[in-house]
Amino acid sequence: MKSLWDEQQAAELGDDLLAVRVYTSRLLGREPSLVLHGGGNTSVKARVENLFGEAESVLYVKGSGWDLASIEKPGFAPVRLDVLHKMARLESLNDSDMVNAQRAAMLDPNAPNPSVEAILHAIIPFAFVDHTHADAVVTISNTADGEARLREIYGDDVLILPYIMPGFILARQVYEKTAGIDWSKLTGIVLMHHGLFTFADDGQESYENMIDLVSKAEAFLNERAPVKPATSTSASINLKQLAAMRRCVSAARGVPVLAQLDSEADAVDFSARPDVAEIACRGPLTPDHVIRTKRIAMIVGDDAEASVSAFSEDYHSYFKRNHNGALTCLDPAPRWGLWPRRGALSFGTTPGECRIIADISRHTMQAIARAEALGGWKTLPETDIFELEYWELEQAKLKKGGTVPEFQGKIALVTGAASGIGAACVESLLARGAVVAALDINAAITTRFPAASVLGIVCDMTDPDAIRRAVEACIHRFGGLDIIVSNAGVFPASNRIEQMDADLWQQSMLLNLTSHQRLMQETIPYLKLGIDPAMVIIASKNVPAPGPGAAAYSAAKAGLTQLARVAALELGGDGIRVNVLHPNAVFDTAIWTDEVLQKRAASYGLSVQDYKTNNVLKREVRSTHVAELASAMAGNVFACTTGAQLPVDGGNERVV
Ligand SMILES: [Zn+2]
Incomplete structure (x- = not known):
């Protein structure tokens, strides 16, 4: 992976820490194999003067709802650092209380909600912290010997921590595992099945550390599991089957959806694998994808409608196996599907949702194929995925205000x-x-x-x-x-x-x-x-x-x-x-040329203007x-x- 750092652009930022933070966040956001659609987050710690002329330490952390690729200064929520440090020392804290306490500790009450990983950012003792869900690192961590391979790649430079649910318990885990550690010896932290953190007091260094660590993982993958050139072309599509499938998915979701087919050669290649039904049903690339794509893909069989029913039944069983009694089952409709020898389908209520699903599934397919070449795609158990899918903080991300347009999905x-x-x-x-x-x-x-x-x-x-x-x-x-x-x-x-x-x-x-x-x-x-x-x-x-x-x-x-x-x-x-x-x-149509208009008006003995409003309401239609x-x-x-x-x-x- 290439560094996108540009000396000239960076020089214009001067010593404005937040401007540097915006700049390198956008560099990360420009690379889809680092972060996709709102994934990842960044922060910078700074001293600011409050209303009373007192200096305060503040963590500017990515606010929810902002995308790294397009973030601006107002996208960073300013949270008092001492409060976040105090929160990190609590034995336990539920995530809703954490979100409320973080909001209450903001210098600007109008700023967006701080990232749920704010406490984690706070306890890393460097000014700049960069966090991505880098494909290469997550792909390697999603293999049978993932942890050993990552140790082989990174040696002692990187702390590798087991997967744990994001939010307070993740911050708490990092707090405990790094107590007394010599931070100067570390360049990053890998969270298994989740992503990578890098940090430094200098914005460029933290960013370059990210690129460097990801490049090492990419080099490892390129050597052991190179991407094979795609060769397939899509088999013919039964369009009535596609329309029938889309109607069934809409019925399962309770609202109309679009069905968009990705029939690029690599998607067709993946869909044509004899083991596709098995490997595409083990789990997502990273758990937070579950809110966009559900846990697994639908595999389209000869009877497309039966495939949708089978997916929905399977989803209900998954819910029954994992819920604690107090949860309401979400809709059981697939978000993406694999149609053998035709490619990958995304089912979204808007073209925008389809694009997000298609991007995530595209990265997921490549990760699965490479992990399989590396010895086997191994995701988290479904209990962890379920926990995230039904986590109130993730669900909140999907709830957008406003009414749904009448023809959405039609x-x-x-x-x-x-x-x-x-x-x-x-x-x-x-x-x-x-x-x-x-x-x-x-x-x-x-x-x-x-x-x-x-x-x-x-x-x-x-x-x-x-x-x-x-x-x-x-x-x-x-x-x-x-x-x-x-x-x-x-x-x-x-x-x-x-x-x-x-x-x-x-x-x-x-x-x-x-x-x-x-x-x-x-x-x-x-x-x-x-x-x-x-x-x-x-x-x-x-x-x-x-x-x-x-x-x-x-x-x-x-x-x-x-x-x-x-x-x-x-x-x-x-x-x-x-x-x-x-x-x-x-009259504002192509049919009504001036010539036609004049002729028609003349045939009624009217002027053009009178002809235009020659109706009971005297109104131009x-x-x-x-x-x-x-x-x-x-x-x-x-x-x-x-x-x-x-x-x-x-x-x-x-x-x-
Ligand atoms: Zn993350």
Whole structure:
């Protein structure tokens, strides 16, 4: 591992200890094989002057909720050092009392909660303390002879302590085991199955010690258990099986989840190992991963739904074996899975949660493979993992305030999504927490929306193969499909029936009617496996109130409405709702070029401005109005409505 220390950047920090602390914390945070997603913590001890002009010794320690990669000065909680030292001398202390006492000892009551490892940082008698969950060190400690190997690597420079639950008892263990020790002879402390501490009075030295100790462990691994180049490519994916599996995992978790497949060669290699079911079910890389990934992976068998049930039953047994009577069982749904010869799956309620799970499982797979090459992956017994999974301080980390967005974990597909009503529908669905496959013939669709939540797909809706590929890409990326907004359309130039251009008529029928039927045909099998599935069909006011010169458009949209009504009848038994919107005069869309607008206005003998607000409410209808109603139709408000047609037109005198 390379040191990222940069003399020039460091020189700018001067002798501001906290600035140095921020700098080297970020260096550690930049390296995922040291810390992942909030793992690890750092501190610095300093003398500060209080309100009364008195000097006080303070421990600035990473506050919970901050990530080392992006930490800033306010991310460090200032805690009185003498109080932490006194706490270390207590015989026992429960962790909630510890957290309260630490908060009470803070110089700044608005600072974040100090790390649960604050007391441990306090008793290490150096200004700077760095703590990581370095992959290389933890991997070696997770082998049968792990402790002996670490002694072989580090000699007497490093104190190696057995695993113990983090929090007060860990601080207490370090306090007892280091009483009377000559600290000047130590460069670090390894906590078995957990991580590594380094320390020094100088920020650079403490950081470099970390890099040095981790590099030694990496060199050892590279020699004895080198990473093998990945070779596999993913076997074909049964997308219906994937969607069925995602629905089962959602049911077990009690909320909709996404299912994202990591089919990089190394993940496929790992999933294809003949011993995968055995080695992936021994335990996590470090115990604190349990709150993100649960203790073990789900192994996907031939019957994906049965695999989810088996995982859940196994989780219930694990809970029964380990709980003390006062705990409530958490949801029994897997967070990650291994699909033999396909790769690794992550199940999260958001793309962000999926990414965290995927990162952790990626590091876990590599650690397991290397530990196996080194003689055998050996994790902590399940009692230790359970203790951490149900530790109130860990559970608190998962509880975030605020309400859950209505469509969190749900997967939508919108056509004609690059502009106008379609783009507004994507925005509206995103704002409600959904992820979206956004289809459009315009190539700009691939970069139009945020990449983590939206899969932009270039798709010509008149090409049945392109529709099928787009739907499959959506399932492959997100794991299923729950909401369709069938919006793509074209508004042909005004053409009276007796002069009808055959191509114009055909083009309108193809895009405004036939493409919607083809989209239904491709998506219905997946909607049947979706969660509270719904289709919203964007038709037109032209259906109840057609206009002269718009035969090609009106006839196609009337056909589309009839198609939707039949779909409502055919799909109701599967719980799929199909409803229709009839927008009118939505001018912020691609259809309404200035030319079309002027022609339509003239045909009614109106100015463009009067034409825009030519409705009962005298109000201009915007694409966001249509999008908000489309989202509502896909949601709970319309839970008992199907086959309905709603206008969104400001009120039309010919229809009301
Ligand atoms: Zn730790």
